Amino acid sequence: MLTIGQAFPDFSLQNQNGKTVSLQDYAGKWLVLYVYPKDDTPGCTIQGKSFTASKHDFDEAGITVVGLSQDDVASHQNFCNKFSFKIDLLSDVKAELLTAAGVGQSEWKGTMYWDRTSFVIDPRGLLRKIYLKVDPNGHERVLLADIKALQAH
Numbered sequence: 001m002l003t004i005g006q007a008f009p010d011f012s013l014q015n016q017n018g019k020t021v022s023l024q025d026y027a028g029k030w031l032v033l034y035v036y037p038k039d040d041t042p043g044c045t046i047q048g049k050s051f052t053a054s055k056h057d058f059d060e061a062g063i064t065v066v067g068l069s070q071d072d073v074a075s076h077q078n079f080c081n082k083f084s085f086k087i088d089l090l091s092d093v094k095a096e097l098l099t100a101a102g103v104g105q106s107e108w109k110g111t112m113y114w115d116r117t118s119f120v121i122d123p124r125g126l127l128r129k130i131y132l133k134v135d136p137n138g139h140e141r142v143l144l145a146d147i148k149a150l151q152a153h
Helices: 042-053 055-060 073-083 096-100 139-152
Strands: 012-014 020-022 030-035 063-069 088-091 105-108 111-114 117-121 127-131
Touching (some): 042 055, 042 063, 042 073, 055 139, 063 139, 073 088, 127 139
Antiparallel strands (some): 117 127
């Protein structure tokens, strides 16, 4: 698992539109990279809707929110379209970033899923906070408040 203060692993992944995005694209900005288990499942839908509903608040605070799962680009595109998400979802089909970031896995009904985890990355690309086994209900408000506190220091 990553430790606070270390550089977040570099990545180059496609978003729901097939556009390649890398860590450098967020240089100079605060970034929330939230890992979720699977597109179009109840908790993941709650998170996507919550981050979309609060996108304006994050934008005003200079924070970009990006989701990450092992689902492919087409799945992400369908998920975004179905719920009108206004955030990017990155596809890590080979689990390279998930593994590099040390995201844990849990079993549910005989299938392994990536644990719901959120990373806060500062404008220099350094990891500032990790949230493990996140409850999707209200997590966006906790993140926003915590990052604003970090920004104030």
